[in-house]
Amino acid sequence: MLRLKRAVIFLLCVIFLSVFAVLSSASKQNSLLIINAQVADGTGAPLRQANVRVDLGHIVGVGDLTPKKGETVIDATGLVLAPGFIDIHNHSADGLLTDPQAESQIAQGITSLIVGPDGESPWPIINWVRTIQQLHTAPNVGIFAGHATIRKQAMGQDYKHAATPGEMKMMELFMGQAMNQQALGLSSGLEYEVGSYSNTDELVDLAKIAAQHGGIYMTHIRDEGDNSFQALDEEMMIAERAHIPVEHSHIKLGTVRVHGNAASFINVINEARQRGIDFMADCYPYDAWHADIKVLVPSKEYDHPSTVARALEDVGGASHVTITEFKPNPSYVGHTLADLAKANHVSDEDMYIRLIHDGDAANTEAMIICQSIIESDIKAFFQQPWVMVASDGGIANSHPRGAGTFPRVLGVYVREKHWLTLPEAIRKMTSLPAQRLSWEDRGVIREGAFADLVLFNPDTVIDKSTYTNPEALSTGIEKVFVNGELVWDKGKPTSARPGHFIGRRGAASDLLN
Numbered sequence: 001m002l003r004l005k006r007a008v009i010f011l012l013c014v015i016f017l018s019v020f021a022v023l024s025s026a027s028k029q030n031s032l033l034i035i036n037a038q039v040a041d042g043t044g045a046p047l048r049q050a051n052v053r054v055d056l057g058h059i060v061g062v063g064d065l066t067p068k069k070g071e072t073v074i075d076a077t078g079l080v081l082a083p084g085f086i087d088i089h090n091h092s093a094d095g096l097l098t099d100p101q102a103e104s105q106i107a108q109g110i111t112s113l114i115v116g117p118d119g120e121s122p123w124p125i126i127n128w129v130r131t132i133q134q135l136h137t138a139p140n141v142g143i144f145a146g147h148a149t150i151r152k153q154a155m156g157q158d159y160k161h162a163a164t165p166g167e168m169k170m171m172e173l174f175m176g177q178a179m180n181q182q183a184l185g186l187s188s189g190l191e192y193e194v195g196s197y198s199n200t201d202e203l204v205d206l207a208k209i210a211a212q213h214g215g216i217y218m219t220h221i222r223d224e225g226d227n228s229f230q231a232l233d234e235e236m237m238i239a240e241r242a243h244i245p246v247e248h249s250h251i252k253l254g255t256v257r258v259h260g261n262a263a264s265f266i267n268v269i270n271e272a273r274q275r276g277i278d279f280m281a282d283c284y285p286y287d288a289w290h291a292d293i294k295v296l297v298p299s300k301e302y303d304h305p306s307t308v309a310r311a312l313e314d315v316g317g318a319s320h321v322t323i324t325e326f327k328p329n330p331s332y333v334g335h336t337l338a339d340l341a342k343a344n345h346v347s348d349e350d351m352y353i354r355l356i357h358d359g360d361a362a363n364t365e366a367m368i369i370c371q372s373i374i375e376s377d378i379k380a381f382f383q384q385p386w387v388m389v390a391s392d393g394g395i396a397n398s399h400p401r402g403a404g405t406f407p408r409v410l411g412v413y414v415r416e417k418h419w420l421t422l423p424e425a426i427r428k429m430t431s432l433p434a435q436r437l438s439w440e441d442r443g444v445i446r447e448g449a450f451a452d453l454v455l456f457n458p459d460t461v462i463d464k465s466t467y468t469n470p471e472a473l474s475t476g477i478e479k480v481f482v483n484g485e486l487v488w489d490k491g492k493p494t495s496a497r498p499g500h501f502i503g504r505r506g507a508a509s510d511l512l513n
């Protein structure tokens with residue numbers, strides 16, 4: 001009898017506590033109404049004036065809405081309200097661990113960032129995801145499984161050859177594992193050391209597994225310079241043979257011999273799209289790339305003065321190459337290869353070879369920014385309906401794209417140069433990447449979608465980051481909401497970190513929560 005009484009009391013307590021919890025959370029979560037904004041809904045439709053109501057993390061109304069009693073109201077007169085920006089190519093996997101607030105990212109209006117591009121991802125993926133979920137991040141995050149990462153797991157240091165059947169079996173196993181851990185697909189970086197030794201069959205094999213799980217193939221192709229057309233052909237072959245949607249990373253033509261060829265590159269792509277290949281690409285708004293110094297010499301003949309000389313010519317000369325990181329001699333940072341050669345009284349190619357040797361001896365590589373993309377090619381790519389905006393940057397990046405990409409497109413390409421209309425630019429930052437990731441409830445302003453939102457001033461929004469001050473925060477982004485919570489307000493982050501981990505089809509997996 002006593003036991004029954006205790007059980008009844010216990011049950012009553014539980015019921016009381018849960019009712020209390022529901023009531024207190026409901027009273028904390030007043031709905032929010034944003035009024036008088038010009039809405040760019042993410043679909044590319046023209047701006048229209050509408051009020052938008054947010055409740056319990058979602059958009060619950062769009063239109064001619066009037067404030068309810070007790071509701072928080074934001075008057076957004078003069079501002080544009082857009083879906084939060086989705087950065088499909090972001091290098092913040094490590095940065096988020098020390099900076100989960102991701103100030104430089106949310107300051108740009110990024111509400112979801114996808115890590116693991118260019119063939120490199122944390123491993124095992126589930127460990128990273130659990131850490132991120134325990135930390136809580138301001139933006140939402142998603143992750144790709146890196147091809148080079150999987151390759152190294154299977155092959156160790158002995159990776160300088162095409163994978164053997166035994167190694168292939170292991171890589172297939174890892175790929176399946178990553179997809180079960182909610183990776184969004186396979187990423188590759190075929191211009192980089194580990195990925196460069198793979199052949200097309202290897203990539204088709206792994207891409208097939210990604211496709212079976214509903215993932216996509218995101219690739220930094222094998223060559224972005226002289227041989228970029230062949231590299232593009234390989235990419236289409238992988239897409240066709242593996243029946244997988246493709247995201248072409250940071251589309252560009254990076255050497256003088258292919259400069260000005262954007263129109264023919266686009267033709268090849270449009271023909272492939274007509275054949276049924278599900279191809280999209282992303283582009284960053286800068287004329288310089290950022291990578292390790294070895295990428296300059298695709299033949300890997302880093303020691304051959306004539307090969308190196310030609311490689312430097314290909315990018316417009318040693319004055320186009322600036323050192324951003326060099327552990328053996330940090331005083332080189334900020335200087336061009338041409339300046340260093342002059343100061344050391346050696347030729348440009350000998351200076352390059354010296355950097356390679358000093359780097360190898362210290363088991364490291366110089367990182368460089370290389371200005372080798374021309375504006376007319378960037379413009380042509382950005383104007384394609386299948387090209388979205390992505391940063392290729394991230395937290396604490398030494399390239400200005402890490403802190404400036406999205407406001408730069410809005411300020412420079414939309415407002416100053418008129419390359420894009422504002423609604424089209426917003427579509428490239430929101431619904432287009434969402435469509436690529438099959439995220440149905442983000443990247444758009446409509447009833448029922450998640451309330452990832454950005455309020456910005458179209459007359460002032462601009463990037464402030466430069467090559468000498470790459471982490472300067474952008475301005476003109478007034479307020480940013482992630483899952484209905486304000487994370488950025490009046491030029492500062494709030495302390496909220498409401499980001500979700502997002503898997504395929506936009507779902508947070510039960511496995512991981």
Ligand SMILES: [Zn+2]
Binds near residue numbers: 118189220249250392
């Ligand atoms: Zn890349």
